[in-house]
Amino acid sequence: MFQNEFIERYKQWGFNAKEVELQECIRVNTVKITEEELIQRLKKRGFELEKVKFLENGYFVKRAKHSLSALQEYLQGFFYIQEAAAQLPAMVLNASSEDIVLDCCASPGGKTTQLAVKAKAVIALESQHNRIPALLNNIERLSIKNTIVCNTDARTFEPDMKFKKILIDAPCSGNYAIDRRWSQKQSLANIKARSEIQKEILSNIINCLEDNGEIVYSTCSLEPEENEMIVDWMIKELGMKVLDIDCFGEKGITKPFETELDKSIEKCRRIWPGITQGFFIARLQL
């Protein structure tokens, strides 16, 4: 399946890696349609949906007659095809209709459009120009009206304002559940390089956070170097504290290697591949 190096790492943290067949999942775009109406419309087309218990508007697709993205309802923007665990970070950030939210690594826009449903406004940053069209496409398809998109690197963003809520779904090494060739592409050196970029993003974005404001930091990596060890660095170097999360997943690992990390990291959520892909979510406050 993949390199022993990674299998052995996961084993020491209590996870026996095995192949997973991810269930297709959608998020209902309640800006345009109610959950009940979409379920009925898709049922008529021969699709069977099952509510995902740990999500707000997420449904597993239990039976599909053909490709979801070919459906008229998809083209109408009634739903977004979004893996179940990937719907958690925006849920955990829990924006209100008063909040102007900063989304730091936005494309292709699953989390951006999810945040926009609840927030007053969303500022979506995307550093790679070639990823902007996908983001704009999804914002238009879902008829999202309250979002500003900037082709800006979060590492250099310096606005004249601060935010109460920030989502950093950081660029990461990914995980084997969403990419069959993952192990061929990844190495520990690569993972360490990613963690440096993650720190650079956080070092700058912390300046955009209001006092008592919250950051939700997430990745779809399984590696502690990109997750718990980043949170430990945020606690020690940026003076942040970890907040409780009420969400699906296991406790964060506090001793991934020889060194013990801050105990509060247990409050983070680590999701091993299974019914969803792998994910890591931390909620922090300044």
Place this chain on the structure above:
Amino acid sequence: MARHNTGIFHSEVTTMNFESFISKFAGIVIEYIKIGNKYFLADASLTELAKKLNTKTESIGLFLGEEKNEKFMPSLALLEILAKVSDEKVIVNNIGELDFLYKKDIKKRHIKGFSGGPKEGFLKLVLNESDDCIGYGKISKDLNSETPELANILDRGNFLRRE
């Protein structure tokens, strides 16, 4: 019509094409802002927010369309807005909907009904049986004739073709 030229978007106040497109469908006013050649529906609070970001803005609010070669090209989001207020519509059956979403033209066998002008050259919003706007086209053969036809200009299948 209110025109917002905030100064940070390198705006030009050349709105005739946008306005004349809207007027083909309804007598409404749509407030917009421009970024380069692109039109957006955005309220004042969003434009004020954009000024504080100190960075180039790619889009703000809902994309309404853009000017290409001095011609206004609407977005699918704008067509949805117009469909709520316009009479210039053709309703198509399920097969017509599928064909239209694959960029095909609307033929007699697809048409369930229409409202507004029937004559060649008129622009029509195309709606499916669930009342969803799926695009727009131009009447190429009178809708009251024996062989009515509507040429596809833009349909929501475009979202897939862009990817």
